[in-house]
Amino acid sequence: MSKDCNDVFCFAVARCAVSPTGDRLYITSPYQHKLLTLAKDGSILATFMDPAVKFLVGLHVTPAGQVLVCGNDSKNIVQVDSKGSMKLATLATLRDGVECPHSVCYNRITDSIILGQWERKKILVYKVK
Known part of the structure; x- marks a missing residue:
């Protein structure tokens, strides 16, 4: 599949997930290479x-509030802080x-x-240590 936004397969949102407390909505936007964090009212809290x-696609929020994101083109899985503003760790890569992903x-x-x-x-x- 082409990663060109003129492509028939272009989409703005790949996945969404809600924080355990229900106060945040996380959205992956692959063609913009972004993870957006929204408040309940739809306002953007973080990018x-x-x-x-x-090419951020897959997304999961653990019961503890850890945000996991798949970088499809970068071939990695990262953990982002619960605010959705910074990378905390790279969990797995091509290696x-x-x-x-x-x-x-x-x-x-x-x-x-x-990981699918x-x-x-x-x-x-992957077993978490």
């Missing part, structure tokens, strides 16, 4: 952009087997990050 995280989820029972990949026949599971 996260990082040259090391490109860890990440190729086209598209969806991410945290399983608190197994302390694992589960675009056009790949593998689901990756």
Whole structure:
């Protein structure tokens, strides 16, 4: 799929998630390479952009409020602060087997990050230390 916004497949929002307290809405905007954090009234609280995280697609907010984001083009998974304004950590990269991350989820029972990949026949599971 082309990453050109004139493409038929261009979309403004890939995923959205709500904070555990319900006061914030997180939205990935892949073609703008952004994570937006909105208040309940729709006002923008924060915008996260990082040259090391490109084509943000997958998004998950853990029960503890940790924000996980997939950088599809950058082939990485990052953790962003709960304000949605800065990267806290890179959790996995191409070196860890990440190729086209598209969806991410945290399983608190197994302390694992589960990663789905675009056009790949593998689901990756990373144990959190």
